[in-house]
Ligand SMILES: Cc1cc2nc3c(=O)[nH]c(=O)nc-3n(C[C@H](O)[C@H](O)[C@H](O)COP(=O)(O)OP(=O)(O)OC[C@H]3O[C@@H](n4cnc5c(N)ncnc54)[C@H](O)[C@@H]3O)c2cc1C
């Protein structure tokens with residue numbers, strides 16, 4: 119270990135491990151750590167007093183520091199109350215409503231919540247907000263909620279963050295779940311930040327993995343960050359509920375069981391006393407007018423930049439039709455104006471989980487791949503044998519799509535009519 | 536009208552990766568930039584100022600280097616820029632970040648009442664999209680996320696109308712000021728700064744506020760005020776692909792073999808033949 123001119127053994131940061139979370143900067147008692155222009159923390163050896171707090175607080179072991187006796191940070195030093203927070207129980211799921219029925223993601227979460235509740239030896243609660251939602255409450259039971267807590271009020275007919283935010287925070291304060299899960303949909307991500315702020319608790323965004331750590335009973339929440347290049351596992355030790363939004367179509371939905379029994383309870387509430395926004399108009403996407411939602415299509419033929427040519431569109435259309443699916447695309451194809459945004463697959467587009475995904479001239483960038491993890495079979499057609507999409511494909515054809523697609527259509531017709 | 540923009544300085548994430556062999560971050564040549572969504576937010580603020588008059592203030596919480604984004608904002612036409620920098624801010628999650636930003640906006644509001652706060656939809660590194668709703672909730676401002684157009688502001692009646700994306704399309708919605716907007720990239724195409732403006736911006740003073748300047752309670756700041764902690768990082772799960780067949784050699788055979796692989800899963804083959812019914 120390096121010594122400074124005062125002879126103190128100082129800590130050093132391993133720059134390629136540092137994730138610039140800045141935790142050490144806040145921990146250092148002598149302000150010896152700064153973020154460099156390259157975005158890594160650096161310790162000034164002359165200022166460092168060798169206390170090792172940076173090393174203890176670093177989540178990714180990026181600090182080179184050895185100490186004879188390793189001292190754990192006391193909880194008070196981390197600004198955390200020493201005793202655990204009692205009185206929180208159960209895994210709650212916010213039941214989102216889409217087109218007058220429970221949104222698919224809510225049932226996916228109910229399934230996941232069941233798993234988590236079993237690990238915690240606890241119950242699954244559905245939190246349902248809306249107007250005239252009795253049938254959805256029944257569905258929530260059928261999808262595995264032990265209890266459904268409902269606020270049924272005409273004021274909740276349309277979603278407004280300020281109204282729903284208060285309603286969900288109120289329910290959560292009354293029922294005190296240990297975990298609260300919300301689908302990472304447009305609505306869910308708009309809402310979750312409001313609720314977590316009301317409850318002053320932690321919120322992990324857009325998770326793709328959830329698990330209970332047995333020893334601590336903590337929820338470990340895994341999510342893509344840095345544009346999908348890096349997965350981070352996050353936890354929330356000292357505030358309840360542990361909240362997370364969860365990406366749709368990642369968790370497997372449970373079987374619906376109409377025979378299941380559960381408790382449905384209605385709750386009173388007081389709406390927020392503020393002037394509310396007024397919805398002037400709702401405009402449906404034109405793609406929706408065609409009745410196509412790529413997130414729901416059982417098969418997708420996905421056009422990439424390598425197949426971004428309107429004159430060959432009929433080929434892809436024929437293939438899509440033949441496999442009983444729809445056409446989607448990568449981001450460059452949307453940017454070129456060839457297809458509408460609603461058809462974009464990817465981190466900034468839609469997450470899809472078709473039974474069959476056929477990528478045509480799609481290279482397989484990480485921002486695209488994060489959104490097709492739920493696909494059952496992936497077929498790739500690409501002229502470059504090194505294209506990353508082949509790494510995730512179940513089967514691939516190296517070649518020019520102009521030749522491959524017609525042949526594929528011909529042979530498919532013979533096999534499946 | 537007083538418009539406030541929140542700008543986060545971020546690494547250009549398209550470049551950040553994990554080295555699969557060492558499981559460490561590869562950041563060679565990664566530059567820091569102003570979050571692209573926030574540059575759009577600033578553009579929208581500048582246009583609103585041009586249309587309705589008033590001032591544009593910009594705040595950024597971050598280490599001293601975040602000054603670069605603030606100079607950029609000055610060169611584009613911001614009236615006042617403030618760096619929120621304090622060791623106590625470090626390690627903030629979105630709960631602590633929204634606290635710090637809302638304290639700063641409150642302080643700005645004492646100077647000139649704030650009418651509209653503009654944030655990006657999300658930062659491209661943290662990607663949570665949680666800071667905007669957090670700030671709106673703390674300040675009690677009307678919240679409009681995923682905004683793709685600002686239709687109008689009625690300065691007399693203190694109302695704003697926007698278009699925002701929703702799951703199945705978009706909605707037109709209006710509500711009372713003060714409001715907080717989080718903006719989508721397509722909202723506006725950012726202008727470029729002129730050379731004289733860039734030079735001028737280099738000489739402008741940049742305000743700096745620390746925790747006590749914004750009247751913040753230290754236990755709600757940074758790491759201490761952050762309930763979420765990062766436990767570990769890793770590469771996205773690696774997948775090894777299935778077989779590939781070269782159509783350059785024999786097109787018909789490559790396609791046939793591909794279909795053989797696909798149809799070797801009988802239940803899949805049946806589903807496809809029935810075109811996915813049950
Ligand atoms: C913050 C952020 C968010 C993003 N979000 C998304 C997103 O939501 N969705 C998304 O898709 N991308 C997204 N991207 C962009 C992403 O990084 C890639 O640039 C993009 O996915 C590439 O699209 P592509 O595969 O169609 O094009 P390219 O990468 O250009 O690949 C084209 C492929 O076509 C092949 N090809 C060319 N000609 C032929 C031919 N005749 N026959 C067969 N193959 C051919 C080439 O070999 C190549 O592999 C995002 C990027 C960032 C930074």
Ligand SMILES: Cc1cc2nc3c(=O)[nH]c(=O)nc-3n(C[C@H](O)[C@H](O)[C@H](O)COP(=O)(O)OP(=O)(O)OC[C@H]3O[C@@H](n4cnc5c(N)ncnc54)[C@H](O)[C@@H]3O)c2cc1C
Nearest residue numbers: 322323541596628629654655657658661662663664665666
């Ligand atoms: C790997 C990793 C994972 C993380 N995951 C989580 C998580 O799941 N939950 C969580 O609470 N925190 C998380 N954080 C911390 C989070 O990145 C920081 O709190 C950050 O300060 C704000 O969040 P964001 O980057 O997601 O911004 P977003 O909430 O996506 O930003 C939205 C908008 O808020 C404004 N804004 C955000 N930050 C600033 C700023 N510093 N100055 C000015 N304006 C700003 C900008 O207008 C921006 O466009 C994570 C951090 C890391 C390194």
